[in-house]
Amino acid sequence: MRAVIKGRIGVFHLQGFLDGNNAPSFLTIDDIKATEALNIDMLLVSLKKVIFFNKNGLDAFVRLLTNIRIQKHIVVGFCDYDHKKFKAINSFYGDELSFSLFKSEKIAELFVSSNKSESKTVLLYNTDQSQRSAMAIELFDYGHNPIVAQSLAEFEEKKQHLDLYYAIIEDTYLGYFGQKVATRVTGNAIIYTVSNFLDAEIGSTFNIAYHNNSLNVGFRLFIFDAYKVVSMNVHALNFFTKLSSAGAEYNATICFVGLTFEKTPKAFKNDLEDAGMLFFDSMDEILKNKELLSDLGGGGGATAKQHRSLTKTLVNELPHFIEATVSTIAMMTNAQATKSSVKIQTLTVTDSTDQVASSIGFYGDIDGLIILVFPRAIAKKACELLIGDTNVTDEDILDSLAEFVNIIGGRAKVLLSENKKRLDITLPRTYTDVKTLLEIAQDKKGVQVDLSFEGQNFIFFLTR
Amino acid sequence: MITSEEVTRYIQNIPPAPSVVRQALDYARAGDLPKAAKCATEDPALRHYLKILVNRPLYGFKNEVSDVSQIFSILGLSSTVQTLYNYLLSLLTPKKWELFALTDHQFYDLQASLSKRWEKILVHLNIDDKEIHSTISLIPATIIVCEALFASHKADVIQLRSVKALDFNTILKRLSGRDLFDLAGEIARTWEMNDKSINLIQAASGLQSTLTPTEKQLAQWIHLLLFYELSQGPYVSAGLNEFIDFQIDFVQDIYESFMQVIEQPCEQ
Numbered sequence: 001m002r003a004v005i006k007g008r009i010g011v012f013h014l015q016g017f018l019d020g021n022n023a024p025s026f027l028t029i030d031d032i033k034a035t036e037a038l039n040i041d042m043l044l045v046s047l048k049k050v051i052f053f054n055k056n057g058l059d060a061f062v063r064l065l066t067n068i069r070i071q072k073h074i075v076v077g078f079c080d081y082d083h084k085k086f087k088a089i090n091s092f093y094g095d096e097l098s099f100s101l102f103k104s105e106k107i108a109e110l111f112v113s114s115n116k117s118e119s120k121t122v123l124l125y126n127t128d129q130s131q132r133s134a135m136a137i138e139l140f141d142y143g144h145n146p147i148v149a150q151s152l153a154e155f156e157e158k159k160q161h162l163d164l165y166y167a168i169i170e171d172t173y174l175g176y177f178g179q180k181v182a183t184r185v186t187g188n189a190i191i192y193t194v195s196n197f198l199d200a201e202i203g204s205t206f207n208i209a210y211h212n213n214s215l216n217v218g219f220r221l222f223i224f225d226a227y228k229v230v231s232m233n234v235h236a237l238n239f240f241t242k243l244s245s246a247g248a249e250y251n252a253t254i255c256f257v258g259l260t261f262e263k264t265p266k267a268f269k270n271d272l273e274d275a276g277m278l279f280f281d282s283m284d285e286i287l288k289n290k291e292l293l294s295d296l297g298g299g300g301g302a303t304a305k306q307h308r309s310l311t312k313t314l315v316n317e318l319p320h321f322i323e324a325t326v327s328t329i330a331m332m333t334n335a336q337a338t339k340s341s342v343k344i345q346t347l348t349v350t351d352s353t354d355q356v357a358s359s360i361g362f363y364g365d366i367d368g369l370i371i372l373v374f375p376r377a378i379a380k381k382a383c384e385l386l387i388g389d390t391n392v393t394d395e396d397i398l399d400s401l402a403e404f405v406n407i408i409g410g411r412a413k414v415l416l417s418e419n420k421k422r423l424d425i426t427l428p429r430t431y432t433d434v435k436t437l438l439e440i441a442q443d444k445k446g447v448q449v450d451l452s453f454e455g456q457n458f459i460f461f462l463t464r
Numbered sequence: 465m466i467t468s469e470e471v472t473r474y475i476q477n478i479p480p481a482p483s484v485v486r487q488a489l490d491y492a493r494a495g496d497l498p499k500a501a502k503c504a505t506e507d508p509a510l511r512h513y514l515k516i517l518v519n520r521p522l523y524g525f526k527n528e529v530s531d532v533s534q535i536f537s538i539l540g541l542s543s544t545v546q547t548l549y550n551y552l553l554s555l556l557t558p559k560k561w562e563l564f565a566l567t568d569h570q571f572y573d574l575q576a577s578l579s580k581r582w583e584k585i586l587v588h589l590n591i592d593d594k595e596i597h598s599t600i601s602l603i604p605a606t607i608i609v610c611e612a613l614f615a616s617h618k619a620d621v622i623q624l625r626s627v628k629a630l631d632f633n634t635i636l637k638r639l640s641g642r643d644l645f646d647l648a649g650e651i652a653r654t655w656e657m658n659d660k661s662i663n664l665i666q667a668a669s670g671l672q673s674t675l676t677p678t679e680k681q682l683a684q685w686i687h688l689l690l691f692y693e694l695s696q697g698p699y700v701s702a703g704l705n706e707f708i709d710f711q712i713d714f715v716q717d718i719y720e721s722f723m724q725v726i727e728q729p730c731e732q
Contacts, residue, residue, distance in 0.1 A: 004625065004628060006627070015709075024697075050712075051716070384638065410626065
């Protein structure tokens with residue numbers, strides 16, 4: 001069995017009965033290796049469709065989860081269960097519970113980085129005060145707005161107003177957690193929360209793959225929320241100077257907010273400034289100053305001064321990217337998409353009304369960005385296999401569009417590997433309208449392929 | 465991937481029951497086991513299948529049973545009809561399993577195990593109906609149909625499932641408007657099973673909303689029984705645990721009774 005990947009979370013979806021006899025059959029050696037190779041921040045086992053489980057059954061997965069957590073410093077645990085199952089797991093493991101428990105996948109998603117910038121208001125309660133605080137801190141660090149009920153009575157009362165909250169967090173437990181630097185997205189800026197004493201550990205707790213992905217998909221402003229940082233040593237200093245230098249290729253700006261130099265050597269500040277790092281006293285100084293935000297690259301990504309031009313190697317691989325796109329559409333719809341024109345130009349969307357878009361970056365032997373712009377109806381049609389034909393919200397369409405470009409990225413990866421080219425793909429990003437996308441992609445030259453599908457046009461754009 | 469045309473072609477190509485088996489079935493349905501056995505003896509493949517099946521450990525016979533009349537009288541009327549359908553279904557198994565890591569012997573074990581446990585369930589439910597008894601034989605048809613339709617699309621499905629937890633049944637339904645249980649029902653229709661069985665096979669998906677109370681009750685038991693079997697180690701390894709979507713809410717209210725029935729020791 002393989003984990004299904006959504007954003008930065010991998011989930012095993014088990015079904016039926018789980019006990020000591022059948023549990024090892026779910027995970028072959030290949031499955032374990034594939035799981036270890038995943039680039040994710042959280043690995044979960046969903047118990048939603050498990051009607052019976054016992055401790056021996058769970059143990060097979062707990063062993064895998066624990067190994068992965070130790071190797072990769074990611075959050076691991078179980079999700080999608082009811083109160084009865086939550087109590088059962090707690091009684092099986094008691095004080096030895098080292099993994100996390102999330103009542104639903106939706107709740108788990110609140111505890112990982114994503115490319116989405118919405119802050120969610122959630123109601124939170126746990127009888128254990130330390131758990132309550134830990135969850136509130138994590139949620140806050142990921143950019144959410146946790147309302148913490150201090151008593152069961154308060155929780156029950158607040159719970160009546162379901163419409164006020166994105167999620168109600170109960171029957172949830174944070175195991176070994178907080179080993180990764182928390183990340184959130186605000187507009188077009190990415191905020192990393194760091195705290196305490198920063199040392200060489202930052203190299204393993206900071207998710208460099210996520211950072212590189214963000215650069216590849218067009219983010220240009222990165223802010224370290226350092227209010228809670230006490231001090232740092234020379235190893236951390238080296239890490240940040242290297243990070244800043246590496247970002248220069250993308251014209252990215254990296255800032256520190258709230259960092260005091262009471263216990264950190266003043267010379268470090270000079271070194272960081274020399275590497276291009278900026279310092280601000282408060283977050284509002286950046287986020288509420290639109291002009292400054294735009295200057296720093298967080299106003300929509302339109303500030304990149306050094307354009308990374310198309311390379312011959314990338315253009316040579318164009319047929320593979322188009323093949324990946326066309327074959328994905330054929331697989332998902334049983335209909336053919338046909339190419340109507342191919343031009344090297346900046347992204348040109350003639351009619352931007354009611355269009356949605358998605359993008360996915362890739363890096364490795366070649367790097368670049370695939371952008372797809374669809375009329376909303378065509379996007380829905382293309383993703384029907386993923387979402388079904390029931391009434392769907394715009395968010396469902398966008399989520400499916402992200403899954404759709406993920407498949408395209410995966411296919412391109414396979415096609416290019418046949419030519420001995422190694423490729424990694426980034427997290428997909430979606431856009432509810434093309435305005436934001438155009439701000440990011442404007443002035444970027446690329447190959448625009450106009451494709452036709454079921455009588456309507458959509459755009460494939462390949463750029464760097 | 466899979467088109468409606470492919471599905472229609474598949475239905476059109478379902479082979480009818482061979483005449484010897486059809487005759488044996490007619491006699492068995494009419495309650496004439498000696499004549500049914502005489503017919504069955506004429507088909508060497510059927511004879512071989514029956515011998516292999518009945519001598520599996522699940523049936524618990526100490527000495528080898530090889531005579532068809534003896535086999536039919538051991539099985540009894542209902543189980544004979546059911547076994548003849550099991551044989552028909554075995555004729556549809558692929559030469560080589562590609563989508564699922566399954567062997568023919570594992571598939572026959574699944575058939576046998578489903579049959580034996582279904583028998584226990586019907587005793588518990590106090591139902592004595594040959595057609596309902598036989599229905600379980602056609603449930604593994606969903607696996608055969610799935611293998612036939614998806615084997616050549618394995619890579620596509622793997623890619624699709626890397627981003628979304630979609631089962632084969634849902635993929636097929638969304639692409640062609642028909643699901644694996646509908647197609648198993650089509651096989652039953654071709655083999656002239658009655659409407660009660662066909663409806664029950666389709667209801668066993670756990671996805672139909674308009675069911676009579678009896679249909680619902682039986683469909684719940686079949687659905688849970690299927691997942692009980694598909695949760696056994698060899699079938700999990702074969703990839704069968706994830707091929708259809710387990711409708712846990714559909715079966716929740718019979719779970720306790722189900723476990724009591726299943727955990728009762730077998731009577732020989």
